[in-house]
Amino acid sequence: MSLTLSGLCVEVQGFRLKDISFQVEQGKCLVIVGPSGAGKTLLLDTIAGVYTPKKGTILLAGRDITRARPEERNLGYLPQNLALFPHLSVLDNILFGARARKIPLEKARARVKELAELLRIEHLLDRPSPLTLSGGEKQRVALARALLVEPSVILLDEPFSALDNFIKRELIFYLKEVFSTLKNTVIHVTHDLQEAFLLADILGVMLEGRLEQVGPREEICYRPHTLGVARLFAGSNIFHGHIVEINPGTVVVKTFRGLTLELPSKEDFRLGQRVVFGISPREIMIIRPGRPLRAKVQVNVLPAQVVSILDSYGSHLVFLQLEDSGEKAELEIPSYVFRDLSLNPGSMVEVCFKKDYLWVLPEE
CATH class of the missing domain: 2.40.50.100 (RNA polymerase II/Efflux pump adaptor protein, barrel-sandwich hybrid domain)
Incomplete structure (x- = not known):
């Protein structure tokens, strides 16, 4: 489904997102790049329903979800810290969202089997805790949990920031393949320009709470609208x-x-x-x-x-x-x-x- 933000303004503890507007079509990946403290995570949290904007609208396939409860938005969210539960098995971690959304257990288990095969984690499902997993394995388990509820849009908050470059490169290529297969609409935030260029269908640049520019990668790199955007590439x-x-x-x-x-x-x-x-x-x-x-x-x-x-x-x-x-x-x-x-x-x-x-x- 498409996601459209229009004139979104948010203020949390003195930090502001100012007049954020963009549209992501079904099956496309918008990557928003910017330094730490630019407001990227706050933007994802607002889309997910953690915060309510002061102004503006969020439309999901034309439906206004600006003030809908998080569970009513049908979004998948992969936070930066992954939020895996150490006291639950890998299988139960993946199933956690199904229980919250009241998806029948039989249907949820069938979906886990499909996702585990797609993400190549079948051999991990019996692990009693995610603590024994590698960084890349944890990423894929957390992604399976986010995808289990068949979300309309996937939100990714710097999912590769804690990984070494070798694992990161492998996962970026694999993630692109997975989202292409599932036709997911994706909003991915990062501070890594290489990561952004590898994944993005559309690229956005966020600086100090403003989305300075959104558009094709070539346009942003070679035709920046502001000096702040230009400094990233020059x-x-x-x-x-x-x-x-x-x-x-x-x-x-x-x-x-x-x-x-x-x-x-x-x-x-x-x-x-x-x-x-x-x-x-x-x-x-x-x-x-x-x-x-x-x-x-x-x-x-x-x-x-x-x-x-x-x-x-x-x-x-x-x-x-x-x-x-x-x-x-x-x-x-x-x-x-x-x-x-x-x-x-x-x-x-x-x-x-x-x-x-x-x-x-x-x-x-």
Whole structure:
């Protein structure tokens, strides 16, 4: 079922969610990413019915559930701490929600069998306590409990935050497969950008109680609406300057240190206006000598010197000083590409700031 929030405002112990609005269609996954303290868990608790909003509405398939009791909402909730009961067996932990919803035991047991097979936890059902389970096994048991009641929407609160990277990666891929099979509508909150990009059909960014932007992943990464959203993806590649030229669909900007770039623009900018602009470290390209350049990378080509290099496991971060302006920039290169470039601190290179992936905003 679809879930729609309109103008939701919530206040709990002095913290506010402000004017939250979005829609998630049946079978889609909305991932809301943001730092700790942004209000992500408060948002899930409000959708689940723990808190009542001061303003706004929550619609589930068009039905107003804004003030419905939690048990009337038909939602599944996987909290960050999983909330498994150590005194109950694994089977009884999964069945717990069925008793609360008054689902007949025979039907509930049949559903447990289906879910255990889907989640590959059949061998765990006889365990007398979840305390003996691994982190990944606990996640799947808690998920089975949430899915048992056949919820219209699944709410996931940082479900992988306590797992190591190897288990997390495996579970993310598996979870995507499970939700695709069951056609669940999912709202998942996290502070992990990689996790968000792997799971999201729609991505949202929450900062200080506001949902700053919701939309396709590419749009949020490359066309941020606010500087707060842009900072999540640009690394150190954020520059301040002013507009020196306006052309159809593009603007030319110049920083106060003299860096000049051509950027795409759909905004109502004016000459001389102060702006902030930037680019993802993954969208700055090192030009290889002697190779023909595509039209898209024949603008914004600049000489630079390598200042330092960091191995980031699977990719390398290369920190540059742009020769003409002295501005600093950061780029990320896949390790297999890096090995072919023979880069070292002090190396001189030419780099291209890919025009189509630069963003520009009015200075706040």
